Amino acid sequence: MMSLAITVIGGGAAGFFGAITALETFPGATVTILEKTRTVLNKVRISGGGRCNVTHACFDNRQLVKHYPRGEKALRSLLNQFDAADTVRWFERNGVRLKTEADGRMFPETNTSETIIDCLLHVAQNLGIRIRTSCGVSSLRKHESGWQIQLLTGETFYADRVLVATGGYPQRTAYDWFPQQTEDLITPVPSLFTFNVPTSYLLPLAGIAVHDAGVYVIGTKQQQRGPLLLTHWGFSGPAVLRLSAWAARDLAAVDYRFTLRINWVPTLTENDLRTALQNFRQQNGRKQVSSQNPFGLPSRLWLALATESGIQESQRWADLPAKLFNRLTERLTNSQFQVVGKSTFKEEFVTCGGVPLGSLNPQTLESKAQSGLFFAGEVLDVDGITGGFNFQNAWTTGYIVGKHIGL
Template sequence: MPLSIVVIGGGAAGFFGAITAAETFPGATVTILEKNRTVLNKVRISGGGRCNVTHACFDNRQLVKHYPRGEKWLRSLLHQFDAVATVRWFENHGVQLKTEADGRMFPTTNTSETIVNCLLDAARRLNIQVQTSCGVSTLQKTPSGWQLQLLTGETLRADRVLVATGGFPQLTAYGWLPDQAEPLLSPVPSLFTFNVPDNPLLPLAGVSVADARVSISGTRQEQRGPVLVTHWGFSGPAVLRLSAWAARDLAAVDYRFTLRINWVPTLNDNELRLALHDFRQQNGRKQVFSQNPLGLPSRLWQALSAEAGILENQRWADLPAKSGNRLIERLTNSQFQVAGKSTFKDEFVTCGGIALGSLDPQTLESKTQPGLFFAGEVLDVDGITGGFNFQNAWTTGYIAGRHIGL
């Protein structure tokens, strides 16, 4: 009887693991089980439908710094399959990637269907069976391997199983899995935007600042980068990175906290005060509202000036010291009361899942359940936006697939 390998989950990690297993162990039968009616759904919608395949960070020591959870653990895995290997793999399978200014890498076709079709074609060539609408209700060890009870009532057997289901929102959703060496880590969301219902800047929805510092009051959590004002609060790369690094802290306070924003992080208080003083000396007869010396979007500058109590027709020469001080405070330390979160488009990620200490760090096989492997977001590994979560999927899927038939 040929070796029977079943992959649970038809996403990026599942397909990559299945393809690698079929290439490495050509005598095996490989089957992908997907509970939804279609496969590779997250690949299709990611990156605005373009699929951010990976990131052009080819120094693994730097690459792992983009993972709030799993940094040290992932570093050793990248020696087996890293971003360089990812680019080479897709090129060898007919997909050329391009690098954008921020380091994100996409197919040159600018459509995720290129990646989807690449994976589907590879699976087809390797005779991998793909079964959709095929969820698993129980997974049990037997003397001869594994028994899978499907939601359809059907029973399957397998010699080896790779779990690549992605993250689950609740601990109870992991109940069908056999116990592991370490307890599951409670899942919480990562990569989300902040809801600020009482935000005075809501009318500015769509305004963005290219470089701002965002931080969480009472913690050391802070990030710097682009910030976007939205209809519900704040988004943008800096906010998303902050939500990822502080995922567990924010879950613990039910996403209610004080957000601080420094709109001019390139200047300290003294430098800012001096810059405004010099501008005032040279433009005293001009109105504060219409003359923005810091390069901020004009609507944001006017809103912050109004919050500081500056009148619309106020001239720089007539600006009271108290109003100037309040303006500096708004520019460097705007504070907003966050009262909830929103999913960032469809690119949500889960923090938590299978504890990394439960797995062999070189093969991703369960320490307590031989023949059971894990890959992708089901693991307690998550990255910030920019292609890092897909890189985790390619790396862990490849490594599990390389070892699952041994």
């Protein structure tokens, strides 16, 4: 029997994991990875601030899937084949121990993404996987019982099976070379981004973090809560990134121009906050409003909110008029900012959209329309919030394709 020729298009996390699993599962095959750029595993290298957030220490798959704005239902069954616990075991079996941080993110103990890159390259090379860089694909066509792959260089070669693991691109044209599927490509839009607010009076406070804030997109049901970071362009931090992920389509539809509402004290209802302020006022009447706050907010942020409410820096709590008291309450629970655009988060981006899961076999990720064609990773219409969830999608879907691509 002739050796099965498997080509993986895309030298990222999903592509490598798919290639490795394929050759481990079907040792008689020949596996080639084609990468468009000059280096492989580029996103692995820069993720997690250069440390690579490999996965998340969430080992209950019912809870894990709740961190994916898109793809939750499909991932629920796919994780039965390879989940976060399997990821940890796989890397440890291949010489990489992972550590868990307080927020659940898992990194290599070495604290460098090069450890993950070296591991994947080592395993791939030991198996005899061919890795070719600067090999962008211009077309992929069915040819007899296999596939004809045309490179941007003009070179043509053939494969029996193909795994497309090219990652996500926010422009639909980047997918033009894909073969026709049973369902149209879901228009890709960016996810996981920060908010630009050029008119914000808080811009001078860049670097200040609030441990717990509620963030809302006015006019929608989209809201999140968590740490918030003030930046020199607007707002970032986990709460904003999660909001950008869950609201990715809503925000793209309005060209990233919308009103953001922030509640700086989300643990209290407006009435409870008002009561807390009244009590604080009575007990601290002689103290200046601008220098005393009962909610543990950063002092410079509190001063900015008070100033924006019209309160003079020398004004005492006892002398605060009802009008300014009400304004301060409003600023604390209902600060509103005009967002006009987005920024990429730490050179990382995730795409919402891509190949619809309905066009694939839900157990093998093989195209229903084109036998021998598989998809894995971010090219699928699956995306997670920050915290290692997008890499887990890459490991899971790459593994599943690798297990089935030679059948």
